[in-house]
Amino acid sequence: MSVPRGSEQPPSLLYIATVSATLRHFLGPYARHLRARGWRVDAAASGVTADTVLRDAFDEAHEIPLSRSIVDVPAMILGYRAVARVLATQPDIVHVHTPIASFITRLAVRRMSADRRPAVVYTAHGFHFHRGGHWAANGLFLLVERLAGRWTDRLIVINEEDFAAAIRHRLVAAARIVRMPGIGLDTDVFDRSVIDPAATAAAREAFGVPLTSALFVAVGELNRNKRQADIVAALAQMKNREARLILLGDGDARPVLEVLVAKLGLTDRVAFGGLVADVRPLLAGATALVHPSKREGLSRAVMEALALEVPVIASAARGNAELVGDDGVIVPIGDVAGLARAMDRFASEPEAARALGRRARPRIVERYDIRAIIARHVDLYDGLVAARRGR
Numbered sequence: 237m238s239v240p241r242g243s244e245q246p247p248s249l250l251y252i253a254t255v256s257a258t259l260r261h262f263l264g265p266y267a268r269h270l271r272a273r274g275w276r277v278d279a280a281a282s283g284v285t286a287d288t289v290l291r292d293a294f295d296e297a298h299e300i301p302l303s304r305s306i307v308d309v310p311a312m313i314l315g316y317r318a319v320a321r322v323l324a325t326q327p328d329i330v331h332v333h334t335p336i337a338s339f340i341t342r343l344a345v346r347r348m349s350a351d352r353r354p355a356v357v358y359t360a361h362g363f364h365f366h367r368g369g370h371w372a373a374n375g376l377f378l379l380v381e382r383l384a385g386r387w388t389d390r391l392i393v394i395n396e397e398d399f400a401a402a403i404r405h406r407l408v409a410a411a412r413i414v415r416m417p418g419i420g421l422d423t424d425v426f427d428r429s430v431i432d433p434a435a436t437a438a439a440r441e442a443f444g445v446p447l448t449s450a451l452f453v454a455v456g457e458l459n460r461n462k463r464q465a466d467i468v469a470a471l472a473q474m475k476n477r478e479a480r481l482i483l484l485g486d487g488d489a490r491p492v493l494e495v496l497v498a499k500l501g502l503t504d505r506v507a508f509g510g511l512v513a514d515v516r517p518l519l520a521g522a523t524a525l526v527h528p529s530k531r532e533g534l535s536r537a538v539m540e541a542l543a544l545e546v547p548v549i550a551s552a553a554r555g556n557a558e559l560v561g562d563d564g565v566i567v568p569i570g571d572v573a574g575l576a577r578a579m580d581r582f583a584s585e586p587e588a589a590r591a592l593g594r595r596a597r598p599r600i601v602e603r604y605d606i607r608a609i610i611a612r613h614v615d616l617y618d619g620l621v622a623a624r625r626g627r
Contacts, residue, residue, distance in 0.1 A: 247621045248276040250327040250354070252319065254302045254337040256283040256290060261536070262333070262419040264293040269610050270617075271295065280322050281337070282315075298322045302337055312340060320344045323354070328621045331357040335364055339380055342387040355620040358384070359392040359419070362533030363401060366554055368569060369531070381407050390616060394418045394534040395555035414616060418534040420606030426543035428520055428597075436521040443482055443507045443518075450479040450583035452549075453522040455515055455537040456529070458487030463551070463570070465489075465496055466528040470575035472500040476583045481526075482518065484509040520544050523589060524582045529553050530569055543600045545593035549578045563596035 249270060251263050259279050267277040280298035284290055291297050300318035303311035319341050323330065330345060332338040338358045345356050363381060365374040385391065385407040392414045393399045399415050402408070424430075437447065445451050452471070456462045464483055471481050483493070483506070490508065497506045509518070519525065525541035527550040534555040541548050548564035550556040557566050565581075567574035582589040 246274045246276055247617070248325075248327040248329070249278070249617065250322065250325070250330045251277070251279045251294075252300070252322075252330060252332045252337050252341050253281045254334040256281045256287045258333050259284065260287060260290055264289065265420075265422070265606055266610055266613060267293045270614070273614075276327075278322075278325070278327065280319065300337075302340070312336070316340050316344060320347075323348065326352055327354050328624055329357060329617055330354045331359070333359050333361065335377070335380075339384050342384045346387040355389045355624050356387060357390045357392060357616070357620070358388050359394070359416070360398055360402075360533070361394065361419075362531055362554060363398050364531075365401075366531055367397070378405060381405075388412065389620065390414050392416050395532075396558055397554040398533070416609060416612060417603050418539065418609065419536070420609035421536065421539045421543055421600070421604050423543050423597075423601045423605045426516065426540050428545050431516050431520045431544070435517040439518040440521050443480075443509065445480045445482070445507075446478075448478075450476060450523040450579075450586070451521060452479065452481045452524055452526050452579055453484060453519055454481070454526050455484045455519065455540070456527070457485050458483065458489040458493060460489060461530050462487075462489075463528045463530055464493055466570065466572050466575060467526045468493060468496050468500065468502065468506060469572045470526075470579055471505060472502060473573060473576035474583070475580050479505070479523075479579065479583050481506045482509050483507070484512055484515055484518070486511050515540065516544065519546055522546050523586060524549050524564070524579070526575065526579065527551065527556065528567075528569070528575060529556075532556055535559060539600060539604055542593070542596040543604075545590070545597050547582065547589045547592040547596070549575060549582070561596070561599065563592045563599070 253259050259281055270277050276295050278296045279290055279294040280300050282302045284297040285299045300315050301311055302315040323344055332341045342356055345353055364377040388408050390412055391408045393402055394416055402413050454464055454467055458464055497503055524547045527538055529551055532553045532555045538548050538559045548560050550560050550566055551569045552566050553569055560566055565578040
């Protein structure tokens with residue numbers, strides 16, 4: 237354990253996000269690793285106290301009534317008050333994720349007295365201002381990031397476009413920008429060799445997908461940003477009329493997507509898989525993952541597919557190209573015809589598609605394995621604790 241000399245208390249870290257799902261999907265391994273080193277690690281988010289997995293991962297879970305809606309002002313006010321109460325525990329570091337929680341938290345920290353103020357780390361999972369975004373929304377989010385950057389000790393960015401934007405817009409001083417290759421993936425878990433082929437066959441059979449049919453899978457919340465409607469439309473345009481599509485995830489766009497599937501006459505070729513505890517068996521049996529989103533940071537779904545040696549067809553949204561590299565196909569955002577051509581290509585050349593997937597895994601293991609990324613975070617945290625306790 238790296239505790240600065242003369243310190244009596246172990247280091248303490250508080251993770252804050254808008255909703256508990258962010259903590260569950262990304263930060264549990266970090267908390268367990270740090271607690272094993274003697275740190276105290278707490279969490280705060282909406283829905284966190286109802287999540288038994290998170291309660292086991294963290295020392296204490298704090299409920300904060302935040303909303304993901306930028307226009308939900310009452311939730312922001314209540315959330316700010318709740319965050320201020322949690323900060324009274326005086327952690328050494330508060331590490332914030334997601335835009336709304338990050339702004340509210342940094343504002344609350346700014347209003348603390350200097351001798352009680354923790355070091356603030358903010359991970360941007362894709363800035364909400366981006367190429368192709370509406371000018372008004374881009375302007376608003378850029379203004380917010382510039383303002384909150386003044387209250388940020390370290391800004392972590394997870395893709396090259398955001399790194400360049402942080403430098404160009406001077407969101408924080410260049411020395412305070414940290415480039416991390418995402419939040420990390422346990423590549424031992426997402427390893428094709430640990431997936432029982434019988435489980436993969438059973439997963440396809442559960443959705444009525446013949447072993448001879450090309451299968452495309454999409455993983456993610458069903459919403460406008462993820463643009464699953466583009467995949468449905470591309471399936472309708474494919475020359476291959478036997479290919480199937482399974483949408484894993486749930487969200488407010490599901491009713492619209494169901495109507496579209498029926499309208500295009502695809503009810504026998506498209507399945508809604510909902511939320512599943514383990515995507516690996518089905519994903520491992522896919523011809524390709526299709527990921528046509530409008531905005532990304534560094535997609536976990538893409539990372540998981542490539543680690544499982546499944547090739548990817550993705551949009552040119554920020555982060556996708558650097559993940560996919562030459563081991564898949566990148567198409568312009570909204571290019572339905574391009575998606576259809578890529579899907580037909582993979583359906584007609586399954587061995588070539590599989591070769592792309594096999595080639596991707598070593599690169600994903602080398603660059604994005606969670607153990608190396610946790611180690612980089614620990615080095616960052618140790619430095620901030622030493623600086624804070626030495627002041």
